[in-house]
Each structure stands twice: as C-alpha cells, then as structure tokens.
Amino acid sequence: MSENEHHVVPVKLYMLIGGTLLFFTWVTYAVSKIDLGPLNTIVALCIATFKATLVVLIFMHVKYTSEKLTKAVIISAIFFLGLLLTLSLADFGTRNWL
Amino acid sequence: MATAVMPEQRTNFLNAEHGVKSWLLTTDHKRIALLYMVSVTFFFFIGGVYALLIRLELLTPAGDLVQADTYNRLFSGHGIVMVFFFLIPVVPAILGNFLVPIMIGAKDLAFPRINLLSWYLYIIAGIMVIHVLLTGGVDTGWTFYTPYSTTFASPKVVETGLAVFINGFSSIFTGLNFIVTIHRMRAPGMTWSRLPLFIWANYATSLIMVLGTPVIAITLVLLVLERVFHLGIFDPRLGGDPLLFQHLFWFYSHPAVYIMILPSMGVISELVSCFSRKRIFGFQFVALSSVAIAVLGFLVWAHHMFVAGMSVYAALIFSFLTFFIGVPSAIKVFNWTATMYRGSVTYETPMLYAFGFIGLFTIGGLTGLFLATLGIDIHVTDTYFVVAHFHYVMVGGVVMGYLGGLHFWWPKITGRMYPEGMGKLAALIGFIGFNLTFFPQFILGYVGMPRRYYQYPPEFQMLNVLSTAGATILGVGYLFPLVYLIWSLKYGEVASDNPWNAAGLEWKTTSPPPTFNFHEDPVVDFEAYNYDELKEIPVER
C-alpha cells in the first residue's frame, strides 16, 4: 500500500498492542470461569473481535494506509462471510417454527 | 484496410519465441489464453461425448443402451466436465486472459506467473478427472450430495473432489489476477467509466470467483476428510445434516452460474455495440448491473433446495430474493435492444450469435422465474424443466456468447479471418439444433419426466427423439467451427489490425499483437464505444 511503504510504526506502539492482546487473552480466559449464561459467548466473541481489530489495524497496517480499497476488501470479506452464516441460519434457525 | 504483410512475417506474440518450452513456460497472458483454448475445447468435446451417450440412451423409453448405474456415471461425468472444466473457465480464461490486459492498456496481467500456475492447476485437475472417468467415474451427479457421496458412492469421489478443489484454485487465481490488474494497471486516462463492458463483466465475475470458490473448496475438503479420515461432518450417524452440505455447496455453485454467464454478457455488449455502430445504451446501467448480479447472486443459493427439507420460512426468503436477480439481467437485455434501435445493424457471424444469446438467454432467464416460484418449483423441480432452463442459459447463453466472441476476436488473436459464410451457417445450424434439443425438454419436464432417469414412460418418447435429433444437429453446429477455425489458421484471409473498425484499445494494436501488447504505451483520451468517431465496417477485413 502506498503509505505502508513509508509509514514506520513505532516500536512502543507495537509493544503496547502486543501487551494489550496478551492481557485480553487472559481476560477471556478469566471471564470464562464466571457464569454469565449466554453472555459468556458474547463477551468472548467481543473480546476476540477487539483483538482481531487490533491485529488488523496496527500489525497489518490498515490504520496507516491511504488506500480505501484495502478497507473495502476487508469489509467485503466480513460481509460475505456474514451472508453465508446468517442465511444458513435462516434455514436451521427456523426449522422448528410452525 | 487489408495489409499485404502476412502475420507470420511480423513479430507478434505467436512467433516471438518458438518451441514447446516457450509455450509451456510462458508468462505471456496471450499464450496462456491459447493454452486454455486448446485444453478447454478438449474438455468441451469430452463433455459433449457424454451428452451424446445420454441422448442416445434417451432415444427409447426403456433403459436399453446402458445400465442404470452407468447412466448415473454418464450424467455425472457430463455435469462435472461441463460445469468445472468448460463453463467456468471458457470465457474468462480464454477471452478474458487474452483481452483484459490489452483492453485496459497494460502489458500483461498483474501476476503473470500465477496466471501460468492457474493453467497448470487446471491441467492437473483435468488429468485427475480424466483418470476418474477412465476408471469408472462417479455416479453422485456433479452435485456430490451427502450422505451418498460420503458413504456408499464409489471411492472415486475422493479423487474427483480433489480434482475439483484444485480446479477451484485455478479459478480463484484467475479472478484474483483480474481484480488486481483492473484496479492497478489501467493505462493513463483509462478511468472506470471508460472501461469496456467486457472488463466490467470480468471484474464482476472475478469478485464471485474470489468470494465463492473457496467455499466449495472447503466443502470438498470436508467431504474428502470424511471419506478418508472419518471426520463425520456430514455423517447423519453423528447427527450430521445433509442440508449443511447443500448449503455450503450451493453457496458457491449458485454464484458459479453467474461466473459462467457474466463474461458472456460482457461479450454481447461488445458485439451489439460494434454491429449496431453505436455506443451501448445506458453504459453505467449495464456496467453496474454486472456488479449487481455478482452481489445478488450470493443471496439466492437455497432456491436449489426448496424441496430438500429446508425450513419453509427460509424457502420463502430465498424465493423472494431470487426474483430480484432477474432485474439486472433484464436491464442488460433492454439496453442491448435499445442499442440496436436506430443503430446500423449488420449481421456478421458474431452478431448472429449475439442475437441468439439475447433470445435464448431471455427464455432461459424467464423460466428461472418459474422455478423461483415455490408452488411451481415443487411441481417441476428435478424434472427436465430445470434441465431445459439451465441449458438455455448455459448453452444458449454462455456458449453462444463465447462463440460470438471467439469469432469477433479471432482476427485479433490469430491474424486471420474465419470464413464468413461458414460462420453464418454454423451459427444457424447451432441455433436450430439447440432449440430442437432443449425446447422439448421444457414440455417433458412440465408433463413430469424426471431428470437423471435413464428410462421414462413411452408417451414421452416423441419429445425425447426430437431432443436427441436436435442434439446431433447441435453437435454439428459445434464441430463446424472447430474445423473451419483451425482451417483458417493457415488458409484464412489475413486480417488487418481492425477488421471491424471496432472501438476499444485492442483494435489499436496489430493483429496478432506483439508480446508486450502495444508498440507504444497507450494513453486513453476517448470514451468507450466511440462509434460516432469510427467509420463503417470495412468490406475488406
């Protein structure tokens, strides 16, 4: 990507992100031991998404690119994966209605 | 403007290098396109032989030519070869590979070595499939439905699944190459709104290839893992749901049919504008309708599963969504028609194929709406009505588009003209043969003849005989171009750089083009389809 070529991320930021990722891994593990019912899954996935976002934005330099296409590509991937999951669910989730 | 210089005497991509290695290790997108042309044509005729055997069996109501099991292998082989080894690659890997860089003013595709890899993956997959066919074939249908494919079907399913998996990557890499090329390598001045509609079509197709193909890839991997390592993801004994396989399978295989049709639609846009001497009516609409079809195509897959045991509510949703996909396709048909209105229409061979496409695709597409309607679908699903529907769009659509494009760009690719009289005759024979083959099948399906059956009630025989007769004529309609196109390589009239006085960058370079496509780097300062600035089609080509 055009800007990636020249934008060098400071070491401290990488270390901060790395540390944050490790911390939230521990949080995920710790929270799983508390009974929150259905919230357990939601919390775990939210943390996972937060971690994934950090990896994509900072480690994969998406935050620093001026290329809108990169972001369009990522969003498309998520969108179409979402289609696969939700429309399949439209079948399996409604089988027992009637 | 006929030139007296024989194409072989000028240096072009065909004679720049000699020897088998220069072809098998080429990274020139034009040579790779020709490698594909030979191999794809080969598989087309194999699929055609299977079709012939099917139609021979169906001449009589009794199952007397082959056994039931064999018949299952025949339609499976026909489907697998035609779908994966012909229809998916035919326009993108041949015409697309050849034309995409030239039409946008680039020297090659973004990743030439990956392009070559695509072809090798296709060949490896093809060899595997030929091996399977020669050693008994599979009888699961090209759809590989579980649990049959994961339990009792022949172990050849594993090799076939792997072959299709490998072929899938051929497709993925082609699509990836096209998307990157179109984004990154357009010549100066070639804005998105100046891109030929063939490029827009291949771009939309490539989106589908990249997004959809991986899903069938993983599905087949899971099928293979189940057969070989007993990881029972589709196994009903473990609580596996056969419909999960069908959802994953059709998530790709429905958009796959748009991979097949979109590039042909792109061809039609080029043909209609050239042979009406007019800019395509509603350029932006046609361009965006390609992208719309690509996106909408991902929303409708379960219309293949209406009677499979899916939730009725899901069926309603998918039926509703399926109706929408007719809209962008209809937009294209209206715009092509509007282009011809008050245009100077002439009837050269490519245009004959374009007319054939428009008529036959319209019929095929409309019958798709019948199938989208839940009530009707319950009656005609898994009958010859469906078979007729998809052959109208696949053969009447995709193949006609391909043949029209092949004739249109033949002089550019080879430097030779095909014999026009033969071209027209073959188009006509094909058109008659096609309709005689498949129109009776609409009726057969409606009155209840199931598909994939090798015998049928005697009252259906007349229509089946008509269909087989048509298939024979259609076969002639395909053999004919094979012969005269090869003939033209040596004896055809030498073509000029722009025998059609057509618009587009590809016509601004020599026929055939030099290895790096252009003698000078092109700069684009004109709109697409600037036929108002171009003269009539010359008599001397």
Add this chain to the structure above:
Amino acid sequence: MSDSHASAVVSAGAHAGVQDQAHRELRHHFVDMQQQANTASLGMWLFLVTEVMFFGGMFCAYLIYRLMYFKDFAAASQSIAVGWGAANTAVLLVSSFTMAMAVRCAQLGKQKLLVIFLLFTMLFGATFLGVKAKEYYDKYEEHHVPGMNFSFDGKLLGHPEYVVNQRHAEMFFSIYFAMTGMHALHMIIGLGLMAYLIIASMRGKFDTGYYTPVENIGLYWHFVDVVWIYLFPLLYLISRTKG
C-alpha cells in the same frame, strides 16, 4: 473510483527511493516499484479474502451444529485442555508481534534484526505447533479422535445427570480436528514462508526500496493469527462454568 497509481507514468523523485524504476526487482509489466508493491499488496489482501471464505465454511458448520447440539458440544469442549489453548493463543500473539517487528526492520533496512525477528517468529510458530501436537496426542490417548475407536465419557459441568450424546460429541471433535488441523496446515505453510524469508534476507534480497515479500507474508501470518483468535473461544470456551 479513481486510482492514482494507474495513471502514474513516471514518478521519479516523488517517492523515497529514487531508484524506483531502475530497481533490480522491477518486473517488466510494471511502471515503477510503487505500482508493483501496491499490486502485490492488493493481491495478498484478496488472497486473504479467499482464506476468510475458506475457513468460513467450517465456521458455518460449527455454528449450525453448536446451535443444534449445544449441551453435547459444551461437554466435549470442556474436555480439551483450556490451559494449553490459552498458552498457545499467547504464543501466536507474540509471534504476530515479532512478525510486525520484522516488517518494521525491513522497512528500515536493518537486515540483521530482520533475520532475528523472523527467526523468533518461526520459533514461536513452531512452539504453537508443538503444543498442538501434544494436544492432539492427548486427544488420541483419550479416544477422542473420530474414526479411531472414538469413545467419549466426559460429563457436562454442573449437569451430572445429563447423558452426553456420543455421536454429537464425535461431531464436535470432527469439527475440532478439521478446523485446528486446517489452521495448523496454514501454520506449517507459514513456517515454510518464514524459512524462505530468512534465507532471502540473509542473501540481501530486501532493502528499503523493496521488501514486499516480507510485508505480504507478514499479512498472511497475521491472518492465521486472527483465525486462531476466534478458534480459541469458539472451540475451548463453549462453556467453562457449571451453568
């Protein structure tokens, strides 16, 4: 949707690395190194899209069956060692850090450090695979491998009366092995790519004007990490409480 790089014909001096056009790594069909780098990058991102959809099919299978057989899946999930899973997650995250540092070194032309960070990335990746191998072996010993004398005798936490459906538990493990196996395969490929990068770096192939493979293989590595970030909670943490 204008694309500025498509219309850049000559951009000498406009970017750092005046030797853009003359760089020994410039391929003939590109105008300059900038175009080549942007092209390669877009290519890798699109490849990652295909990987998202590829793994996505398995996530779909997982989602459906987890909803259908929740209790059995929960019981099966509880029988895999969450400690090792969490540790492995940490290992992979650290390897992403070292990979990002490697790319940074490549950007700055620091060849020795680049090699060191690549080696560490490889080391952490190999560690991940080693732990995975141990986990697989444990499952084998417990007869939790589908098709290999599968027999599940675990219980659902907090519900001792619930009889876990053997077949649904086997389904969980089918998905577990398919997903983690596919992930591990991608890690192995990643290790191969690391080895290539290390050798190429040591041969001086990369400089401040050209480090595209480092960057793009880095993208691949981070993607494999992201897949695991989701696999960990979905496979190991379906339910870890008595609820």
